[in-house]
Amino acid sequence: CWPLQVLLKLFGYRKDEVEGKNVSIIMPQPFSGRHNSYLHNYQTTGKAQILDTSRSVVAQHKERWVFPVTIAVTKVSGAGADAVYMGVLKPAAQDSESVKVWISPGGTVWCVDSRFADWFGTSPADCVNKPFSTLGVEPDKLEGLLEAARHASPEEYTAGAVSVKNVLLTHKYAGPQPADITIELGGTDNERVYQAVIRKCESHERQHQMVTDHAGRILYITAKLAELLGSTPKMLLGVDFSRFMAQPFMQLHSKWMKEAPVRAPISSCRSGAPTVLITQNSTPVPAKLDISIKDQGDKSIYVIKVMPKTFPQALDDRRLSLRINPYGQVLAASDAPATLFGFRPSALVERNINECLDVFFGLPATGGAQRLDMEHLITELVHRVVDQKDISWRCGVHPPMTTEEVTAAQHNVVQANMLANRTKAALMQLEVQEAEDELGGVVGLTLHLWRAEMLTGVVEVNKDAEIVQAGCCTLHQPGPLFGVPSSAMQRTPLSKWLPSIPAGYDGLLLDTKEKTALKHRTADIKIGPTRHASGMHSDGDPVHVVVQVNVIINFASVIVGAPTKR
Numbered sequence: 001c002w003p004l005q006v007l008l009k010l011f012g013y014r015k016d017e018v019e020g021k022n023v024s025i026i027m028p029q030p031f032s033g034r035h036n037s038y039l040h041n042y043q044t045t046g047k048a049q050i051l052d053t054s055r056s057v058v059a060q061h062k063e064r065w066v067f068p069v070t071i072a073v074t075k076v077s078g079a080g081a082d083a084v085y086m087g088v089l090k091p092a093a094q095d096s097e098s099v100k101v102w103i104s105p106g107g108t109v110w111c112v113d114s115r116f117a118d119w120f121g122t123s124p125a126d127c128v129n130k131p132f133s134t135l136g137v138e139p140d141k142l143e144g145l146l147e148a149a150r151h152a153s154p155e156e157y158t159a160g161a162v163s164v165k166n167v168l169l170t171h172k173y174a175g176p177q178p179a180d181i182t183i184e185l186g187g188t189d190n191e192r193v194y195q196a197v198i199r200k201c202e203s204h205e206r207q208h209q210m211v212t213d214h215a216g217r218i219l220y221i222t223a224k225l226a227e228l229l230g231s232t233p234k235m236l237l238g239v240d241f242s243r244f245m246a247q248p249f250m251q252l253h254s255k256w257m258k259e260a261p262v263r264a265p266i267s268s269c270r271s272g273a274p275t276v277l278i279t280q281n282s283t284p285v286p287a288k289l290d291i292s293i294k295d296q297g298d299k300s301i302y303v304i305k306v307m308p309k310t311f312p313q314a315l316d317d318r319r320l321s322l323r324i325n326p327y328g329q330v331l332a333a334s335d336a337p338a339t340l341f342g343f344r345p346s347a348l349v350e351r352n353i354n355e356c357l358d359v360f361f362g363l364p365a366t367g368g369a370q371r372l373d374m375e376h377l378i379t380e381l382v383h384r385v386v387d388q389k390d391i392s393w394r395c396g397v398h399p400p401m402t403t404e405e406v407t408a409a410q411h412n413v414v415q416a417n418m419l420a421n422r423t424k425a426a427l428m429q430l431e432v433q434e435a436e437d438e439l440g441g442v443v444g445l446t447l448h449l450w451r452a453e454m455l456t457g458v459v460e461v462n463k464d465a466e467i468v469q470a471g472c473c474t475l476h477q478p479g480p481l482f483g484v485p486s487s488a489m490q491r492t493p494l495s496k497w498l499p500s501i502p503a504g505y506d507g508l509l510l511d512t513k514e515k516t517a518l519k520h521r522t523a524d525i526k527i528g529p530t531r532h533a534s535g536m537h538s539d540g541d542p543v544h545v546v547v548q549v550n551v552i553i554n555f556a557s558v559i560v561g562a563p564t565k566r
Contacts, residue, residue: 010091012062023087028060028102028111029128043080051075058102058111059089064124065114066102068092101196102186103132107146110193118223118233119200121172121211132196137168137176149183149194157185166201173211173220173294173303208306214299216241216257225306230280241304246276246284246472248458248550248559255527266453267561272337273454274314276473277306284473286314311474318475320345320397320449327365328353328374340451341424343399351400353447358396358423362406378430382445385430390485394539396423397449425452427480450480456561457481465494478560481545483538494558498535501547526551533560 008015011026018025024032041047052074058066073087099115109127117123120135132146133139145164152162162183168176178201186193208228210221218236226233229244242253264270269289277285290305309317320341321334329352333345341356354360354374366375384391398419401409408415426449433444457478460469470489471477479486482497489497528549537543548559 007089011059017062026059028058028066030104030110031057032060043083060111061114064111064128065116066111066124067114068094097199099198101127101132101135101198103146103194103196105150105192105194107132107143109135115223119198120169120177121174121220122170135169137170141167142181145181145183145196146194152183154185157183169198173301174209208308210241210304210306212241212302212304214257214301216254216302219301228279228285228306228308229277230283244277244279246278248472249275250278251550252527252548252559266339266451267456272317274309274317274475276314276475286311286475288314288317314475318450318454322348322353322447322449324353324378324445324447326375326378326445328360328378329365340454341397341399341426341449342422348400355400355402355406356397357428357449358398359393359428362410378445381430382432385432386434388485390429390479390487391538392427392429392450392480392483394452394483394537394541394543395426395428395449397426397451398423426450427452427455427483429480455481456559457486459489459494459558459560461494461558467492467494481560482535482543498533498545498547498560500534501531 008018011018022035024035027035042051052072054070054072057069057071059069060066068091070090070092071087073085076084076086078084094113096115099119100113101116102110102112104110109130109132112124112127114124116127127135131139133142136142141164145162145167149162156162160182163181165180166178167181169179171177180199180201182197182199184195184197186195207222207224210225211219213219218239218241221233221236223233226236229236240254242250245253267273269275270291272288272290274286274288277287279285286309288307288309290307292303293300294303295301315321316334316336318340319334320336322330322345323332324330330348330350333348336345338344343356348356352360352365352374354363354365360374360377363377364373366373368374368376381393399422401419405415409419410416429448429450431446431448433446435443456476457470457480458472458476459467459478460472461467467489468491470479470486477486478489478497482489495501528551530546530548533545533547535543535545545560550559
């Protein structure tokens with residue numbers, strides 16, 4: 001009658017799985033195999049080892065991992081084989097910064113705790129009865145540690161001197177994990193056990209990590225990442241990772257995996273561009289993904305490290321933000337990646353934006369003829385932004401140049417061509433910080449530079465191809481692609497912005513390169529091919545974009561991105 005509901009939950013069993021079973025099923029080896037002999041010895045000799053005392057031991061979950069408990073056992077009634085015992089068991093506190101492995105004096109792994117699989121990707125069942133040395137990339141170091149444990153004195157154990165530093169342990173999916181291991185003495189004088197306490201050398205860089213198969217199904221996920229997504233590792237095994245992506249990327253993900261280009265575009269999460277994950281409770285979580293592909297047999301697996309970010313941090317990875325004065329001098333720069341425009345943002349501090357933006361190329365800071373200088377142009381931009389926020393302008397961004405280099409590029413064809421090759425197409429937005437007091441006035445200017453290839457906008461349209469929602473989140477606003485606020489696109493026909501596409505979204509589902517009507521269709525989900533389209537930018541010149549439609553029942557999400565430089 002030992003299984004109470006709280007114990008069933010603690011050990012992972014159903015009531016019918018344990019009724020009538022020996023209590024040894026919740027003990028790891030070798031103790032489970034010897035439990036009956038312990039009872040027999042007590043019944044024949046009357047000498048108790050643990051009765052009426054409190055002991056710290058380990059208990060085994062149904063899934064073969066162990067956890068520390070405190071147990072007290074007393075005899076309730078009867079004698080000999082008819083005796084009835086009662087045990088009180090309480091889970092003990094665990095150190096979340098370590099994992100533990102229990103080893104026989106001969107070097108065989110008897111059991112591991114629940115976090116071992118979380119840290120190293122290997123299930124407890126795959127560790128039990130294996131040599132301890134097989135857990136590491138450097139088995140000689142682990143063998144040496146065990147040999148030292150066999151000859152160590154009690155004082156050395158007490159001082160934590162039986163240890164090894166920075167040994168590489170095997171991870172089933174990721175690379176070797178550097179760790180420090182200390183051996184502690186456990187068990188009894190008659191049944192000695194070594195307890196290996198493992199602590200990572202590298203803090204928590206792999207706490208948010210998972211592995212998927214070639215189809216995107218989760219094979220392994222750490223407890224921290226599962227918690228971030230609002231679930232548990234056990235619940236997420238086998239789940240398609242695309243379930244945690246925002247629409248319409250959720251529906252498009254499997255198609256992209258099947259038809260992934262050899263070289264990922266700079267706007268792709270495979271290139272490190274921040275994306276947005278959606279948790280079980282529908283909370284958006286911006287994140288940067290570090291994705292590597294490993295061969296496992298004849299299939300590939302994807303090892304994915306997730307680095308959660310805030311939306312401002314995610315924006316900093318997609319754009320370069322510069323705080324400037326009214327003359328265009330850069331006062332501070334955001335921590336954008338150097339790969340964004342080919343130079344470190346800090347290189348612009350105390351320089352003028354006319355040294356890196358082609359639209360201001362060669363203009364003086366002030367005093368220019370016919371008011372053609374930085375001061376007057378920035379003032380004009382401020383007036384436009386005050387009248388209509390979130391407007392944008394197309395430009396080109398190149399590494400900062402000295403006055404001599406600017407002069408050379410203006411008068412030398414070769415230098416001019418070299419500069420053109422180093423110039424990246426971009427979109428420019430000016431953010432004006434105004435004083436909140438009654439006097440008002442401008443108190444700060446921030447220039448945002450978006451690399452054109454990093455821009456992706458999402459619009460949701462109804463069956464008449466009217467835009468009902470412009471932008472799915474901060475990272476995917478469509479307005480900058482056309483030089484207008486995204487709000488200006490609400491309740492307008494999609495054809496107003498992209499007149500070259502069909503009037504309804506059905507036309508976007510047709511694949512002009514194939515005879516089949518649809519590129520991809522699953523039940524009520526239809527995915528069209530990527531196609532080039534032309535529209536008109538607010539500056540009066542054409543804008544060329546790539547478009548793909550995803551239809552769910554009677555609503556379509558249209559992804560628009562990668563405009564070309566004017």
